[in-house]
Amino acid sequence: MSTIAVVGGHGKIAMKLHPLLVEAGHTSIALARSEDYREEIASAGAGLRVLDIENAGQVDFERAFEGVDAVVFAAGGGPDGNIERKRTVDLEGSLNSQLAAINLGVSRFIQVSAYGVDNPVAPDSSAVWQAYVDAKAHADRLLRESELDWTILRPGQLTDDEPSGAIQLSKHVEPGSITRADVAALILEVLQDDRTIGRQWEVTNGSVPIRQAVQQAVS
Numbered sequence: 001m002s003t004i005a006v007v008g009g010h011g012k013i014a015m016k017l018h019p020l021l022v023e024a025g026h027t028s029i030a031l032a033r034s035e036d037y038r039e040e041i042a043s044a045g046a047g048l049r050v051l052d053i054e055n056a057g058q059v060d061f062e063r064a065f066e067g068v069d070a071v072v073f074a075a076g077g078g079p080d081g082n083i084e085r086k087r088t089v090d091l092e093g094s095l096n097s098q099l100a101a102i103n104l105g106v107s108r109f110i111q112v113s114a115y116g117v118d119n120p121v122a123p124d125s126s127a128v129w130q131a132y133v134d135a136k137a138h139a140d141r142l143l144r145e146s147e148l149d150w151t152i153l154r155p156g157q158l159t160d161d162e163p164s165g166a167i168q169l170s171k172h173v174e175p176g177s178i179t180r181a182d183v184a185a186l187i188l189e190v191l192q193d194d195r196t197i198g199r200q201w202e203v204t205n206g207s208v209p210i211r212q213a214v215q216q217a218v219s
Contacts, residue, residue, distance in 0.1 A: 008075025168206030
């Protein structure tokens with residue numbers, strides 16, 4: 001049994017992930033910005049530690065990570081809306097989580113990024129999209145350069161459809177979509193296989209069962 005801290009713990013992927021972690025015998029701790037989420041998070045089987053990642057200091061991050069064995073960074077400011085939140089959530093939230101994990105000796109770190117963020121954006125892309133891509137790419141680069149035992153997952157367009165249980169997973173895959181539930185299932189699989197450490201993958205829904213896809217990717 002491990003204790004897993006999920007940053008962005010009230011988000012759509014996180015709320016799919018908590019029950020899977022608990023079913024697999026882990027303790028899931030949601031790091032979310034409001035006490036108001038406690039009942040909903042508890043219904044998914046997780047505990048809550050309040051952490052507003054946009055306003056918290058490093059001491060707050062470290063307090064939230066106390067006693068955990070692994071961190072899943074699943075927070076995101078989203079590809080739309082406020083440019084500033086791309087920096088405060090997607091970049092600084094990840095960096096502060098990485099530093100807290102390092103300071104506490106929590107080595108395992110899974111980051112949910114986004115598809116294709118190392119690629120140049122189209123010339124007609126919005127400033128918000130550019131900021132989102134830049135933040136995700138920068139956060140991923142900092143994680144790759146860290147001393148953490150990292151895995152980076154870069155899902156395609158996220159949907160709320162029912163999970164298919166099948167994906168395509170590789171360093172580069174063709175553009176496509178993937179259900180949030182399937183991303184959550186992939187996170188669990190990655191957490192339980194140390195061969196995924198030091199790997200960065202793009203992922204969309206496909207034809208290969210999730211566990212088999214991971215096994216193929218690390219072979």
